[in-house]
Amino acid sequence: MLIPPTHSKIVEACMRQEPLAQRRLYELFSGKMMAICYRYAKDRDEAEDMLQEGFVKVFQYIEKYNNQGSLEGWIRRIMVNTAIDIIRKNKSLQLVSPLNDNITESTVDDNIVDTLEVEYLLNIIQDLPDGYRIVFNMFAIEGYSHAEIATQLNINESTSRSQFTRAKILLKKRIHEDSLVINTYQDAI
16 A cells, blocks of 8 residues: 655655655654554553654654555554664563462453443553553554564563453453442442
């Protein structure tokens, strides 16, 4: 799929390092890319750092984009890679966190997720330990396979699967706990 002509012209101008074109590209994609960065970050400040560093890389490597495929997809991949790099650099990414062995997948009703707001889900995903959050985002949201995640993070494929499973368990547990608190509050009113 070729990119729209307007995107093509913007990319060409960015290759010539024209500031107006760089600004336009940023304006076109910064909102979506901020949402991606925010899913990987612990807070808004970290997400903004990821976004800024990601766009620096976009402009640095724009000549490698060959106008084939989705420009947004190409930028998205840079943002995900940048987010992972920043987490590694700042927090020495660890992909194994202690897990309460009492938690099982059957602890929580899967149907509860259907009634949740997106903002709430994003907030509880942000509360996951770094390793769980990264693998969850890459697999469930970005669509990477466990093999791709393993390569990207330099881990075993089984570690990726385990991190994803543990992330789901923790998310379900949190959702269940929050729903109990809400129900208790509503019953008290």
